Amino acid sequence: MFWLWTAMAMGAVAFSVLLVLAILAISGYPALGILHRWIIGAAGNRFNLAASMADACPLLLTGLAAGVAFRSGVLNIGAQGQFLLGALVSVALTTRVIFPGPFWCVIVGAMAAACIAGGMWALLASVLERYRGVPVVLSTILLNFVALYLVRAALHGPLQAADTSAPQSPQLKIIYWLPILITNTDFHLGIPLAFAVAVAMAVVLGRTNFGFELLITGLNPRVARLVGMPVVRRQFAIMFLSGCCAGLGGAVQVLGVTHFMLGNFGNYGYTGIAVALLGRLNPIGIAIAAVFFGMLDTGSRFVEESSLALPHQMANVVKGVIILAMLVASAWMMRRGSRVRSPEAGVNQNPADPQQVQS
Amino acid sequence: MLSIENVSKAFGGVQALNNVSLAVAPGSVQGILGENGAGKTTLMNILFGLIRPDRGQIRLNGQAVVVRSPRVAQRLGIGMVHQHFKLSPALSVTDNLALAVGRNFVLLHRAAFRDRIAALARSLHWAVDPDSVVGQLNVGQQQRVEIIKALLGGGKILILDEPTAVLTPQEVDELIPAVRSLARTGITVIFISHKLSEVNRMCDRIAVLRRGELVFAGPMGELSAEDIAQRMLGAPSALSSLGASSASPGLVRLHLSRVCCTLPGTRKYKPLLNNIELSVRAGEIVGIAGVEGNGQTTLIDVIMGSLPISSGVITLDGSDLSHLANFRRARQFACIPEDRQGQGLVLSLSLTANLMLRSYRNPEFTRLGLRHVTAWRAQATKLVRSFDIRCAGVEVPIQFLSGGNQQKALIARELYGNPPVILAINPTRGLDIGATAFVLQQLTAARQRGAAVLLIHSDLDELLAISDRVMVMYAGQLLPTKWPVVDRAAIGRMMMGITPQAA
């Protein structure tokens, strides 16, 4: 199963890269040269590799956010909004309301606060579903936009930098930047932190009773209730955990990479959904997928800055095609799997009596 | 004249139908009897073009026909009413019927079409309003709409696939004359059932299937009921071997005292549960009979704590349960829920995960706070063996198990570790005879071990076979009976709300 999935992912990646290169070749661009530059840009040397990792970092965290929720059957599309709020809170805490203490206290505090902010924002969708019957998939889409304009209002208002009229925060003081671990590269502390979160998630979700309860609660709350799981708490926990990951992603992006915040702060939340899917909703798989997406982004920016000047958006074509190809392939695989196991599924609901049951 | 000639069909090695031949006269009601998996549904699906037979053919008025699809079946005048209705709840009756039997796409001759429906309903003396929204009709009325649909499509042969399974006894009583009146208009009705009594009241002729073979076909009344049952089952009913307990019951475990329940915000309506007095002692099975929808599910819900009670006290071993959080309360009971797939199992997860849903908290199944994978697998394997669950392996998603094996897995999980109090609601629904006997045996075995069992069951025969005491639920009230002193007819009357004199 694992290898089949890996092969499928590889196939989808190859298919989408070839498709984009074919389009470029047909349009008269040197496809092989672009591919070469793309690979060099993504992982050709330690600087580029570190940049890819830095690009992967927010995607890993938003991917985990989507993965945690989707795995439990909760359609949290809201990682984008949770990510933005996390970023906003960390900016606010490091530029405006700096609580006393040494710099690392401020950094840890900002990240913790970002987690909580993301978590609470996600929780809002859970509360709306539980008490008002609003489907999470709809409320999170809407809350993304509420968060976006909240962020823009803040960046136009109390958090606006003094020397600009754009919605933009001042730059963080250098002491609040996440330390760079490999000199002269973009490899900041947030990267190992994100991977540590992925490992922790893998253990908690996959191997603990708490993770088991999250899974059951998400997949079938009525069963969870029957066997005595604290369903409401766990449902809230799923969303809170999911929002925490996304919020942390926002903080790490601000503290580690951008060091200030703009009104237009990327689409990491939406891309995280794709990362989660490519990683098969498994934290370790998500980490691999995020690194791959980070490489796509970094590599495509390298191509854009090179003499070829192709727009870096072509990375998005690759991403989109990968996801669509993966969706088709996994749907096909699932159907094949179920057909192998139950030949008369859908025709004969009670296949046989105990003597003749399929083995 | 419809004749089925030497039809055979196999599914991956399992012979679902073996050389079945049957002739059905026009204007008659033909009953087809057989237990689950006997091949009734397969036969009908072949008639309706959902399945192609491996061998054999179908003749209509002497002419051989190939029913390639349901559409062809409809063109040939064969209509089918499935157990699960193919209706859109959001649409009106007229829209539903237009959708199914209309021809044009743009113009809907609404008034004329509506009149046709009304006229047909009138001719059958059925009260069906063409303008009402289907989702607001009761199940019996929806079934009428389905029948009208088949007739409007030009149906001359009507297949009713276990039509009574979804109906209350009152609705069954209304369906029978309705079907008879259909037959009088020249429609051939094929009635599929595994309930002998209904076939008895409705059909002119019967055919009995067992394991894919036709074991009897002839006019109703040629065989006695016992003979038919004998042929249907092949072996004497397993029910007779399960007697009531001889052991004397012990202390009161579960006790409900003056329990009332009203839906929140609907105080003005009559309560869902009214002044329930109930106690279940260790080592006894208390059976609750009743027509569905009289408060049985509510009773389970208030005991488990998923619905709040408006007054009264529920105690377990003498202590009030209202102090416990709902999830802790649910852990006090083993529960075999009515909706096995929706409430009992997580279909996409493995058999192991489903078997461990109760005991995963047990310290022996964790190690250093993490799941003890080998202990889980060992436990699952043990349960599979001791409850005879047929599966390809413990890691197979449970959705790929048959209904009977899913129920075995559910019971294995709930009854493992000798739970002191067991709640079960319709635990044998949809199971064949063998699996039914297994489930009932497990419940009596649990009683023998000293468990207090509350069994809510709509099948009166099974209920009476294993219960030590029987109560009847009617309109939210619980009425005691003097079973086994009174007869089942008296209990049946109480279920219908006829106040008992003798009971």
Place this chain on the structure above:
Amino acid sequence: MNIIGESLGTFLARQTVQAATPLIMAGLGELLAEVTGVINIGIEGLMLMGCIAGYAAAGISGSGGVGLGAAILVGMGTAAVFAGVTVWAAADQIVAGAAVNILAVGASGLAWFFYQNAREAAHRSVSLGRHVGFQSEAIPGLSRIPFFGPMLFDQYMLFYAAIILAVLIWLLLHHTRTGAILRALGDAPEACQAAGISVRTWRTGAVLFAGACAGAAGAYLSIMRTHAFASDMTGGQGFVVLSLVIFGRWTIPGLIAGCLLFGGINSLQQTLQTTRYTSHSTLMHALQYIPFEFFQMLPYVVALLALATLSRSSPGPRYLGQAWRQ
């Protein structure tokens, strides 16, 4: 901003309808698709594809009509990919929609790059000529009615098309057998299948129609209301459409009301931004103290509130978002 010659109210009314037009157009398609049980959160991407296709085709051909046609075709083509993945391969609609959005950002960026290069190589201007694209078309007579004239009868051609389409779809949904089929597809696909109606084919049709509508709405943004292209020019309007379909409880009058409300808030907000220091109206003056982001946020908050207060009465098509496996 030219407000001379018409009152602020009339100006706002016309701006409202202008802002609402693409939402109505895309919303009609999305509504139909959702009624049949397919939710496409990639509507934003479809609009973006419509923007670039309309702009590039209009630029190359020199004809706005060709641009609109190309936008519709490209919208349908992208929707066909979505339909293939969700309807035929039965994959998750939400994830596929998210993928379409990402794909559209990339594809439109690439297409824009190709277009610019091609124009420069041919020594032609990248921007559209003066008369390429659409102008608003006043209906003689009717447009002279005070207030309502400029609001309803001095609009771009797509507005008239959207209104006619809205009436037609409403009639179709509620008074024809096709409408019964469409509604049943999202409510009880098994009933359709039993009636010999191919659920997948019909749903594909609805998704393609939604793609055409979204493509046209995209073209409206790039060759009607403005004559320009920018890579972020849809600015979340596709998501607005999604929320407005929900806000309107999957009804056409509700959808249009929602679109006008959103358009109204949006044009008021834009007017406030541009007239920040020139307006003499006390109300406008007072409103200026509210950060305009809150106006931008308002439609989403209103949609959320609408869901939270009304959701139990009409939860939408029962099979919304669920694939149909035959």
